[in-house]
Amino acid sequence: MTTLYEEIRPEPHGGIPVRRVTITVNGEKRVAEVEPRLLLAHLLRQGFKLTGTHTGCDTTNCGACTVLVDGVPAKSCTMLAVQADGHEVMTVEGLASASELHPIQEGFKDEHGLQCGFCTPGMMLTAKALLDENPDPTEDEVRWALSGNLCRCTGYQNIVKSVLWAAAKMRPAAAADQDGS
Amino acid sequence: MSVPTTQRPTGTETATGRLGDITLLPDGIPKVTGDFAYSSDLWMDDMLWGVTLRSPHPRARVRSIDIGAALATAGVTAVLTHEDVPGSKYYGLEIADQPVLAVDEVRYTGEPVAIVAADHPETARRAAAKIVVDYEVLDPITDSRAAMSPDSPLVHATPTQDHYPGGGNILRHVRIRRGDPTLTADVVVTGEYDVGMQDQAFLGPESGLAVPAEDGGVDLFIATQWLHVDQRQVAESLGLPEDKVRLSLAGVGGAFGAREDVSMQIHACLLALRTNKPIKMVYSREESFYGHVHRHPATMRYEHGANRDGTLVYVKCEVVLDGGAYASSSPAVVSNAASFAVGPYNCDNVLIDGYILYTNNPPCGAMRGFGAVQVCFGHESQMDKLAAALGIDPVELRIHNAMAEGSLMPTGQVVEGAAPVAELLRRVKDAPLPAAAPTDSYDLRALPGGVSNTTHGEGVRRGVGYAVGFKNVGYSEGFDDFSTARVRLEVVGGELVATVHTAAAEVGQGLITVMAQIARTELGVEQVINQPADTSIGTAGSTSASRQTYCTGGAVQAACEAVRDGILAMASARGLSVEGAALRDGKIVAADGAAVASVADLLGEEIVEETREFHHRPTEPLTRDLGAPGDIGQGAAHLQFAFAAHRVVADVDVELGLVRLVEVTTAQDVGKALNPLSVVGQIQGGTTQGIGLALMEEIQVKDGKIRNPSFTDYLIPTILDTPPMQVQVLELGDPHAPYGLRGVGEPPTISSTPAVVSALRAATGRPLTRVPVRPEHITGT
Numbered sequence: 001m002t003t004l005y006e007e008i009r010p011e012p013h014g015g016i017p018v019r020r021v022t023i024t025v026n027g028e029k030r031v032a033e034v035e036p037r038l039l040l041a042h043l044l045r046q047g048f049k050l051t052g053t054h055t056g057c058d059t060t061n062c063g064a065c066t067v068l069v070d071g072v073p074a075k076s077c078t079m080l081a082v083q084a085d086g087h088e089v090m091t092v093e094g095l096a097s098a099s100e101l102h103p104i105q106e107g108f109k110d111e112h113g114l115q116c117g118f119c120t121p122g123m124m125l126t127a128k129a130l131l132d133e134n135p136d137p138t139e140d141e142v143r144w145a146l147s148g149n150l151c152r153c154t155g156y157q158n159i160v161k162s163v164l165w166a167a168a169k170m171r172p173a174a175a176a177d178q179d180g181s
Numbered sequence: 182m183s184v185p186t187t188q189r190p191t192g193t194e195t196a197t198g199r200l201g202d203i204t205l206l207p208d209g210i211p212k213v214t215g216d217f218a219y220s221s222d223l224w225m226d227d228m229l230w231g232v233t234l235r236s237p238h239p240r241a242r243v244r245s246i247d248i249g250a251a252l253a254t255a256g257v258t259a260v261l262t263h264e265d266v267p268g269s270k271y272y273g274l275e276i277a278d279q280p281v282l283a284v285d286e287v288r289y290t291g292e293p294v295a296i297v298a299a300d301h302p303e304t305a306r307r308a309a310a311k312i313v314v315d316y317e318v319l320d321p322i323t324d325s326r327a328a329m330s331p332d333s334p335l336v337h338a339t340p341t342q343d344h345y346p347g348g349g350n351i352l353r354h355v356r357i358r359r360g361d362p363t364l365t366a367d368v369v370v371t372g373e374y375d376v377g378m379q380d381q382a383f384l385g386p387e388s389g390l391a392v393p394a395e396d397g398g399v400d401l402f403i404a405t406q407w408l409h410v411d412q413r414q415v416a417e418s419l420g421l422p423e424d425k426v427r428l429s430l431a432g433v434g435g436a437f438g439a440r441e442d443v444s445m446q447i448h449a450c451l452l453a454l455r456t457n458k459p460i461k462m463v464y465s466r467e468e469s470f471y472g473h474v475h476r477h478p479a480t481m482r483y484e485h486g487a488n489r490d491g492t493l494v495y496v497k498c499e500v501v502l503d504g505g506a507y508a509s510s511s512p513a514v515v516s517n518a519a520s521f522a523v524g525p526y527n528c529d530n531v532l533i534d535g536y537i538l539y540t541n542n543p544p545c546g547a548m549r550g551f552g553a554v555q556v557c558f559g560h561e562s563q564m565d566k567l568a569a570a571l572g573i574d575p576v577e578l579r580i581h582n583a584m585a586e587g588s589l590m591p592t593g594q595v596v597e598g599a600a601p602v603a604e605l606l607r608r609v610k611d612a613p614l615p616a617a618a619p620t621d622s623y624d625l626r627a628l629p630g631g632v633s634n635t636t637h638g639e640g641v642r643r644g645v646g647y648a649v650g651f652k653n654v655g656y657s658e659g660f661d662d663f664s665t666a667r668v669r670l671e672v673v674g675g676e677l678v679a680t681v682h683t684a685a686a687e688v689g690q691g692l693i694t695v696m697a698q699i700a701r702t703e704l705g706v707e708q709v710i711n712q713p714a715d716t717s718i719g720t721a722g723s724t725s726a727s728r729q730t731y732c733t734g735g736a737v738q739a740a741c742e743a744v745r746d747g748i749l750a751m752a753s754a755r756g757l758s759v760e761g762a763a764l765r766d767g768k769i770v771a772a773d774g775a776a777v778a779s780v781a782d783l784l785g786e787e788i789v790e791e792t793r794e795f796h797h798r799p800t801e802p803l804t805r806d807l808g809a810p811g812d813i814g815q816g817a818a819h820l821q822f823a824f825a826a827h828r829v830v831a832d833v834d835v836e837l838g839l840v841r842l843v844e845v846t847t848a849q850d851v852g853k854a855l856n857p858l859s860v861v862g863q864i865q866g867g868t869t870q871g872i873g874l875a876l877m878e879e880i881q882v883k884d885g886k887i888r889n890p891s892f893t894d895y896l897i898p899t900i901l902d903t904p905p906m907q908v909q910v911l912e913l914g915d916p917h918a919p920y921g922l923r924g925v926g927e928p929p930t931i932s933s934t935p936a937v938v939s940a941l942r943a944a945t946g947r948p949l950t951r952v953p954v955r956p957e958h959i960t961g962t
Contacts, residue, residue, distance in 0.1 A: 045222075049224070050215070051215070051218070051219075051221075051222035051224075052214070052215020052216070053215070054219065054221070054384070054385065054434070055221070056384040056385065056386070056434070056466065056892075057384075057466040057891070057892040058465050058466050058467070058891075059466065059891050059892055059893050061891070061892035061893055062384055062892055064384055091215065092213075092214065092215035093214070093215045095213075095214070096214055101210070101213065101214070105213035105214065106213075108209075108213050109205060109206075109209040109210060109212075109213050110205065112205070112206070112858045112859075112861075112862050114206075114209065114212055114213070114689075115206075115435075115689035115690060115691070115862060115866065116383070116384070116385065116433060116434050116435040116436075116688060116689025117208070117212030117213075117217055117432075117434075117689065118219060118383075118384040118385040118434035118435060119384055120212055120213060121215050124213065140626065143900045143901055144626070144901070146900045147899050147900055147901045148899075149900070150384065150892070150897060150899060151384075151900075152382055152383055152384050152435050152437070152866075152870075152897060153435055153689050153862075153866045154862060154865060154866050154869075155862075155865030155866045155867075155868055155869035155903055155906065156865075156869070156900040156903045157865045157903075157905070157906055158862060158865070159900065160900070
């Protein structure tokens with residue numbers, strides 16, 4: 001496992017003490033010196049240059065900044081970086097493997113589940129948490145799971161289709177894994 | 182030129198699909214991997230951060246500005262005020278009445294007063310807070326009808342420019358008179374209707390990166406709807422020739438009209454030139470509410486007269502739009518509101534007055550639907566009321582009066598091409614209705630109020646409502662509306678490749694997909710590269726007015742035809758017979774279908790490249806002879822009309838005023854669906870924004886101040902607020918338009934709002950004369 005060291009610049013003249021945090025981001029252990037008040041979204045975007053995590057509202061409403069913390073969706077604009085210390089964070093950059101897109105990514109692309117795409121990373125990560133827990137959701141269950149993520153372009157119809165498409169694609173794989181175990 | 186490290190060309194990936202095929206977005210892959218660089222993602226290692234100090238008052242004189250303490254802050258590189266604007270201190274889309282930075286007066290809460298550059302955004306914000314502005318606070322002018330009075334104080338004491346008939350605070354008064362509106366009718370209904378201020382609420386806030394260039398100019402990477410209109414305004418305020426202000430489109434996180442006006446463009450460039458460093462500016466959501474124009478709030482008074490059989494005898498309408506502090510695109514918005522005030526109905530006797538006012542409220546301008554949205558709520562509410570008064574089914578009343586091909590607009594313009602108003606209404610009416618509300622199930626999620634457990638079905642009534650609306654496509658009233666495209670055909674690595682270059686802004690709607698589809702179809706080539714949009718090519722016009730597929734699509738088509746003619750000329754020069762030939766599957770194909778030659782073989786090392794402009798058919802200004810008798814406000818002002826109808830089924834808790842939409846059905850004529858996937862996506866998304874206006878979206882302005890500048894308090898529809906939709910697409914080609922297409926983006930936003938309210942009226946029996954509808958309007962308490 002690679003260890004990267006990223007120093008997030010302390011407040012220029014504030015004299016606020018920094019904390020060292022170790023966070024596993026998309027499978028890589030990363031260490032950063034951060035102010036205790038630094039938001040996880042800012043650490044990801046400006047510290048680690050993982051700009052696929054978008055900030056749309058700053059107030060936990062839109063969900064564009066959603067990441068998975070130990071597999072659970074969290075709005076990274078309302079979580080401190082220090083709260084992620086010792087935890088595993090997955091961002092949109094961690095969804096695809098080296099060679100292929102994750103089925104949820106394929107679903108959003110092929111079912112036209114995005115237009116401007118700004119909400120898409122948060123939508124996909126929330127959907128991943130749903131499908132990890134419930135591989136065969138109903139349309140209603142998809143809607144309830146995504147009710148904390150706003151989209152302004154699509155009217156959501158194709159987002160539901162995208163997630164159901166991904167669920168269908170992932171199910172045989174899940175079933176095969178179970179058979180094999 | 183320096184290029185930001187995270188700037189990646191957007192949309193250069195290839196996809197497949199010809200015109201009419203279901204075609205995936207070429208930028209779909211970077212958008213799902215997180216690689217797509219939105220304007221807020223741009224980064225340069227030596228960049229500084231710019232922030233804006235804004236006025237806390239809606240109206241005040243600026244006595245002095247002291248920047249000393251701010252400038253002395255460690256880490257701060259520049260603090261600029263109006264004195265530092267080297268060129269024009271005012272800018273604007275149509276009328277340059279808006280200060281780049283406040284000069285001697287602020288006219289709305291949130292008006293930019295000073296800008297700061299520092300090495301960290303927090304340092305810049307703290308420094309901005311140290312700027313001391315001495316304001317003499319004045320009473321704001323916030324009621325648009327009161328602002329019409331000749332006794333009202335003026336928002337602009339000396340209007341910088343006023344080329345519209347108006348006067349005082351009236352920025353423009355559009356009068357339309359045709360026929361004899363003094364006639365009497367069997368049945369007369371009157372109504373007053375209000376529309377609240379809606380926000381575009383794109384998810385990616387205003388942002389951009391300005392990079393100073395060695396030639397004394399500046400390169401701006403920006404999320405916008407129209408690169409060249411930004412370029413003009415930035416250059417004028419910087420006092421630079423336009424070729425020294427070069428713009429490139431950065432990734433755009435939605436637009437919907439909110440990116441037509443300049444926000445941080447001039448500010449970032451001013452700071453970049455002053456500091457000689459790249460400047461990044463990113464608005465917060467709160468600042469975004471102050472940083473762009475909104476949909477005009479409207480108050481409307483209507484009077485409809487009809488015969489007993491339902492035939493409209495006359496329609497009178499007065500619509501007053503609150504333009505806020507600066508002109509933006511308001512003159513065009515009020516023209517639209519007046520043009521479409523009657524709705525898509527035949528009526529020979531009309532009297533329409535559209536007013537747009539300067540006030541000290543937040544400036545309003547373009548938003549999807551552009552003036553047609555407000556009046557559609559008015560005329561459709563009136564049609565429901567008239568139907569009730571006549572005892573006629575509301576859909577039948579609409580069909581009875583429906584505009585058709587050859588009908589006359591209130592402006593006297595003949596509606597050319599398909600105008601399938603009756604057909605659209607019949608389609609949504611005939612679509613199967615959803616199952617009745619369950620009476621024996623207590624699944625809270627299916628009830629208004631949801632898991633708040635507010636009802637188990639008692640007090641819940643179902644209503645079904647209808648509405649139809651229409652709007653112009655393209656710029657109107659004589660504007661020379663055009664786009665430019667360059668298309669290159671060459672052989673790269675043995676493969677035929679077409680490259681399409683325009684300055685058209687892809688904002689998520691899928692234009693780059695359509696441009697590639699056109700090139701594939703016209704040139705018979707598989708691989709098409711969309712070159713990133715920038716100002717190194719001529720203007721494409723705005724990504725607005727549902728015009729980009731029409732105008733830029735038309736330009737790409739024209740450039741492709743020129744390239745094809747070049748290829749055929751090469752073939753002809755080599756003795757091949759190419760009479761009536763076309764390009765297909767990489768070959769020149771003769772009229773009889775025989776392959777004449779391989780295009781790649783013919784080209785060899787040569788490149789064929791052509792640039793073409795596409796100007797849409799000219800339109801006319803409305804007649805404005807206010808003094809003369811007879812019909813006025815007349816003229817063929819519009820290029821093309823686009824129509825849509827909606828049916829909404831809603832469950833309403835009439836005791837608590839809570840609403841759950843069950844289903845939306847919509848039908849729209851798109852002329853020709855170039856990419857069916859994008860067409861349906863636009864219709865679904867546009868419909869949802871109309872639902873938002875009907876039920877929840879309103880910027881609350883009190884005493885000239887926005888009280889809800891956040892997504893906590895300004896609500897847009899979630900996935901649970903948005904019901905399943907049935908979409909019917911008609912393709913009744915327009916013979917005047919490229920490929921017969923009709924603009925798609927706006928019509929769904931226009932009629933969905935009144936259809937929702939119509940359903941609520943059916944469920945509650947209440948008049949519901951304003952949107953958004955609030956619970957107390959439903960309960961009548």
